[in-house]
Amino acid sequence: MEQPELRVFFEKAESQLAGIRGGLLLAAQNGFSARDIEFAAKRLDAIEADAAARGLQNVTGFSARLRGLAEIGKTDANSALDIVAGVESALLQFALQSEDFLADVNSLVETSFNQLGGDVATPEHGVTDEADEWTDFEIDEETFEIFQSEADGLIANITANLQFLGSSPEDTSALWEIRRNAHTFKGAAGIIGLKAASALAHRIEDLLDKMVESRRPADSRVVDLLAIAADHLGKMASGTHADDKIIMEALAADFDAVLASPSAKRPKNVAAPLANKTAISGHAPAPHHNAPIVRVSLDRLDELLRISRLLVNSAETDGGSHLELAHDISQKLLQLRMVRFGTLETRLKRAVHVTCQEEGKKADLIIDGADVEIDTQTIDAVIEPLLHLLKNAVVHGIEAPETRRLLAKSEKGRISIIASADRANVVLIVEDDGCGISTEKLVKKALINGILTAGDAQAMSEDEATELIFHRGLTTAESLSMNAGRGVGMSIVRQSVESCGGKLAVASEPQKGAAFTITVPVVVPVSPDELPDAGLAQPSNVPLVLVVDDSSSIRRQMAKFVEDAGLRAITAVDGADALELMLNGRHEPDLILSDVEMPNMNGWEFLEYVKTDENFGHVPVVMVTSLDGDQYRQMASRLGASDYIVKPFGAKDLENVLAKFCAVAVG
Numbered sequence: 333m334e335q336p337e338l339r340v341f342f343e344k345a346e347s348q349l350a351g352i353r354g355g356l357l358l359a360a361q362n363g364f365s366a367r368d369i370e371f372a373a374k375r376l377d378a379i380e381a382d383a384a385a386r387g388l389q390n391v392t393g394f395s396a397r398l399r400g401l402a403e404i405g406k407t408d409a410n411s412a413l414d415i416v417a418g419v420e421s422a423l424l425q426f427a428l429q430s431e432d433f434l435a436d437v438n439s440l441v442e443t444s445f446n447q448l449g450g451d452v453a454t455p456e457h458g459v460t461d462e463a464d465e466w467t468d469f470e471i472d473e474e475t476f477e478i479f480q481s482e483a484d485g486l487i488a489n490i491t492a493n494l495q496f497l498g499s500s501p502e503d504t505s506a507l508w509e510i511r512r513n514a515h516t517f518k519g520a521a522g523i524i525g526l527k528a529a530s531a532l533a534h535r536i537e538d539l540l541d542k543m544v545e546s547r548r549p550a551d552s553r554v555v556d557l558l559a560i561a562a563d564h565l566g567k568m569a570s571g572t573h574a575d576d577k578i579i580m581e582a583l584a585a586d587f588d589a590v591l592a593s594p595s596a597k598r599p600k601n602v603a604a605p606l607a608n609k610t611a612i613s614g615h616a617p618a619p620h621h622n623a624p625i626v627r628v629s630l631d632r633l634d635e636l637l638r639i640s641r642l643l644v645n646s647a648e649t650d651g652g653s654h655l656e657l658a659h660d661i662s663q664k665l666l667q668l669r670m671v672r673f674g675t676l677e678t679r680l681k682r683a684v685h686v687t688c689q690e691e692g693k694k695a696d697l698i699i700d701g702a703d704v705e706i707d708t709q710t711i712d713a714v715i716e717p718l719l720h721l722l723k724n725a726v727v728h729g730i731e732a733p734e735t736r737r738l739l740a741k742s743e744k745g746r747i748s749i750i751a752s753a754d755r756a757n758v759v760l761i762v763e764d765d766g767c768g769i770s771t772e773k774l775v776k777k778a779l780i781n782g783i784l785t786a787g788d789a790q791a792m793s794e795d796e797a798t799e800l801i802f803h804r805g806l807t808t809a810e811s812l813s814m815n816a817g818r819g820v821g822m823s824i825v826r827q828s829v830e831s832c833g834g835k836l837a838v839a840s841e842p843q844k845g846a847a848f849t850i851t852v853p854v855v856v857p858v859s860p861d862e863l864p865d866a867g868l869a870q871p872s873n874v875p876l877v878l879v880v881d882d883s884s885s886i887r888r889q890m891a892k893f894v895e896d897a898g899l900r901a902i903t904a905v906d907g908a909d910a911l912e913l914m915l916n917g918r919h920e921p922d923l924i925l926s927d928v929e930m931p932n933m934n935g936w937e938f939l940e941y942v943k944t945d946e947n948f949g950h951v952p953v954v955m956v957t958s959l960d961g962d963q964y965r966q967m968a969s970r971l972g973a974s975d976y977i978v979k980p981f982g983a984k985d986l987e988n989v990l991a992k993f994c995a996v997a998v999g
Contacts, residue, residue, distance in 0.1 A: 341386055344961045345379050345423055350541045352376065353416055356409050366402040369412060371937070373398040374970075378963040379419065391422045475892075479524045479885040481679070481719060483569035484686070486513045486520075488678040490562045494555055501549035510558065511540040515929055517565060519958060520885040522980045528580050529568035535587055536561055542591060553590050560586075566686055671711050673751040674702030676718070683719050684747060687726040694744040695730045695764075697722065701751030706758050710852055713832040714760060717825045721762040721848050722747060724822065729766030729846055739843065741765070756854060763847040769840040771797035778803070798840055802826050875994040876900045878921035880910045880938065881956070882930040890925060890956075893983065897990050906930040907938030914948060921951055923993045928957040928964075936971060943972030952993045956981070 352375050356368065376395035383391035398415050490513045496506035518533035536558060543550065550558075564579050643661065677699055684697045730736075730745035737743060750761040775797050778784040783803060784792075801822045829836045834852030877894045881887045882905055891901040902919055904910035907930060913919050924942065928935035935955060942948045952974035957964070960978045968976050974993065977985050 341382060342423060344963055345382070348375060348379055348961070348963050349416060349420060350544060353413060353544055356412050356416070369398055369402045372412060372416075375963075375967065376416075376419065378967050378970075381966065382963055383423075388423075391419065394419045394422075475885065475888055476524060477716070477720075478888055479520055480569055481716065482520055482884045483517060483566070484679045484682040484719075486517045487562055487566045487569070488682055489513045490565075491559070492678070494559050494562065497550045497558075498552075498555045501551060501555075503550075504544070507540055507543065507550060511537055512929070512931060514540070515958075516883050519881075519927075519979055520883040521569070522958075523883075523886050523889055526568060529565055532561060532565060532568065532580060532583065535583070539587060539591065557583075557586050557590055566682070567689065570686060570690055667705075669707050669709075670705035671708050672702065673704045673706055673711075674699065676711065676715060677702060679715070680718060680722060680749065683722050684726060687723045688730075691726055692732065693726055693730050694733055695726055695747050696744055698746065698748040699751070700748060704751045704753050706751070706753060707854065710758055710832075710854070713828070713834075714758075714850060714852060717828045717836070717850060718749070718760065718762065720822075720825050722749075724825075725762065725764040725766065725846070729764040729768070731767055753854070758852050758854060760850040761847055762850075763845060765845045768842045768844060769798055769801060769838070769846050770842075771800075771840075774798070774800040798838055801838065802836075874898070874900050875922040876902065876919065877990075877994065878902055878904065878910060878913065878919070878924045880904045880907065880924065880926040880930070880935070882906055882927065886927075890986070893986050894990070897987075897994075899990065899994055907933030907935060907941070910938060911941065914942075920948070923990075924951055924953040925956050925989070926953060928955060928959055936967065939968070939971045939973055954989050954993070 352372050355375075356372055373395040376398060380392050380395060394415055397418075398412060401411055401415075490510050493506040493509045493513075496503050497510070500506070514533045514536040518530050518537060521527075521530040521533060539554075539558075542548075543554070561583060564583065568579075680699070681697045684695055687693075688695050725747045726745075730747070731739065731741070733743040736745065745764060745766055747762070747764045750759075750763070752759045771794060775784065775789050775792065778800055779786065779789055783800075803823065826836045829850055829852065832852055834850060837849045837851075838846065839849075840846040877891075877899050879887055879890045879894065879901060880903070881890070884905075887903045887905075891903050894901040902913060902921070904913055907926070909932075910924070910926070911933070914921070926935045926938055933941075935957065939953050939955065942951060942953055949972075953972065954975040954977060955968045955973050956977045956979065958979040965976050975989060977989065
């Protein structure tokens with residue numbers, strides 16, 4: 333066998349074994365079972381088959397030994413990991429027999445990491461630029477804003493889990509949470525075209541895979557490097573930084589140094605060096621515990637609510653003795669839909685922090701009413717308007733530090749969100765102590781743009797002039813940037829609020845600040861049979877495509893492409909969410925596009941369930957993943973996948989899939 337082919341095989345096997353080990357470690361955190369052993373055994377089957385095809389005869393029997401553990405009831409992670417180590421040992425024996433291979437190992441590893449650090453070959457050498465793969469997708473402003481919001485949440489999760497890792501270096505659960513969030517960030521940044529950010533997230537992912545593979549605890553150098561990298565990811569996510577290449581080169585050297593150094597354990601009495609990182613992210617992580625969580629879809633919860641209402645009505649009509657109990661059940665079910673407003677704190681504070689960095693300003697975000705409980709659908713409806721209002725407060729409201737000093741104000745501005753709720757409405761007030769809204773500038777711009785006549789401007793009251801900020805195309809920004817200058821932001825905010833039956837009001841006082849009040853009606857849940865199919869306005873005979881991906885940016889872009897092709901699209905955040913959609917009897921997709929690496933239920937588990945189910949087995953499933961390797965394609969084929977697309981992919985790839993399975997014409 334040729335040495336290049338052998339090297340490729342060993343590299344793929346190494347990556348797959350790291351994934352198997354990671355899965356076993358993660359399963360051990362959540363209750364190890366025979367199912368976990370079988371899943372790992374199937375992945376070992378793929379390695380053994382590849383090894384046999386290359387004449388490596390002693391890499392065999394390991395998957396059978398793994399299944400043997402389940403047969404004798406020995407379902408513990410350590411025994412399974414020992415077998416995985418045996419596979420590695422067998423592979424190593426072949427590597428040691430090849431001088432050429434050993435001589436080239438160091439350069440192979442170095443080359444791999446240099447590619448992640450920015451030393452990417454040019455297209456003339458036959459390597460395609462990953463960012464260019466996405467250029468045939470039109471990334472609109474809304475998609476980019478969705479990515480930024482998603483990135484805020486992912487980075488916040490990384491930062492929170494870094495704190496756990498800082499105090500507990502062997503916390504594999506925290507390590508794999510960081511790895512999962514970095515993986516999702518990598519894919520989302522890739523689809524937006526942020527190549528450097530995607531590469532840095534890939535570098536984080538690779539470092540963590542190596543740590544798991546070598547069973548290395550997260551010492552202080554690792555935690556500090558990951559914290560710095562996460563902070564740079566936040567800056568890169570804005571898409572406006574010109575120093576991404578310099579950052580990548582500097583961090584590449586740091587990653588190489590950490591990988592090359594032995595693990596240095598932090599003394600037990602030394603505090604984790606993340607206090608300053610907490611201040612940057614503006615939040616403290618939630619308590620880390622392993623309390624069991626049960627996922628319940630809103631459809632099923634609403635059906636229970638409908639039944640409880642029938643029970644209440646029946647008890648009231650009959651004068652039954654169980655009326656009080658029926659009311660209690662109904663109230664408890666309603667409470668299950670409620671979410672503390674404070675759960676948004678990390679994302680909101682991150683938005684303020686990032687915008688301040690971009691604008692060269694300083695501001696704190698204060699949340700009053702974090703314990704107010706709001707229906708989860710209302711939370712989803714108001715998060716984007718809130719994020720935009722916070723960015724708007726920094727860009728247009730809070731003055732530069734030197735200006736605030738001249739005005740006898742604190743250098744650091746103050747932005748607050750006040751949350752309250754009653755039986756009828758949820759009220760959210762966003763206030764700042766900045767310069768207020770300049771109605772003079774608004775009227776002047778409106779006159780220049782032909783929105784107002786001189787007579788209209790003369791007759792306008794102060795309140796009417798303030799309302800001009802909601803006029804599409806009108807902005808007081810002096811220059812165009814990612815945060816201001818387009819004149820569409822505030823009109824979109826009002827439109828978003830009004831689309832869920834709410835109202836947006838504004839008040840301002842010169843040099844004292846502005847206040848925006850969002851008022852939205854309390855959501856009254858209805859049962860599934862009373863709800864129209866959201867996003868399925870087209871006739872039911874039009875093919876339905878289910879998009880499954882844990883990245884909201886990728887979900888939206890793929891669903892948009894499907895709908896632009898004249899098909900219907902529904903989305904799910906992971907395999908478990910997708911199964912809930914399918915099992916409730918309301919949706920039977922004609923095609924499924926599924927990611928692989930997702931939380932709760934990954935793509936392999938979802939694919940296996942679908943293809944072995946008598947009701948859904950006929951539905952074609954196409955895997956859309958960044959896992960590029962023959963072993964992954966073979967696993968997909970064995971489990972019944974109809975096709976396999978590697979991220980990053982182009983519009984042509986999706987066109988071909990839709991043409992093949994949904995009879996869509998390729999233009």
